[in-house]
Amino acid sequence: MDKRSLYDSFDQLEVELKDTMNQLSEMKDGLRQLVEKNTELELENQHLRQHLEDLDKEEHTPTRQELSKSRMNLEKLYEEGFHVCNVMYGQRRQNDESCAFCIDVIYGERNR
Incomplete structure (x- = not known):
């Protein structure tokens, strides 16, 4: 191999290494973006699951506002001791x- 072809080979290798380094840098940036997005989605998923649990707890807890007027009257009588x-x-x-029978009369049918 003569000096000229050796020098040309080194130049070619240098260009290929720069291209490879650029590709590696782009891949690294892409991976960083994917990791950030994944973390963001995991946090959002966690918040949504917590929100669903909170909604589920609220749904199973009877509230006065969900009762009809007649059931609220029955509830009032029950609270007065009858x-x-x-x-x-x-x-x-x-x-x-x-x-248990009174509780079922007041709150039971709403869950059915």
Whole structure:
């Protein structure tokens, strides 16, 4: 190999190495962008899951505003210490014990 062809080979190799370095740099930037986007999506997913859990908890907790006016009246009677179920309707609840039948009458059908 003569000096001229050796010099040309080095020049060619230098150009190829620069191209390879540029490609490597572009790939590194692309990977960085993908990692950032992935992290962003993971955080968003985590927030959405938490929001769904919060909504699910709210959905299973009966609230006064979800009750009809008649059920709110029954609830008021129940809170005053009277049964509102068909088994013992109008009787005083002893020591304000809870009654599963009354609870079902007030809140039960809303969940069905």
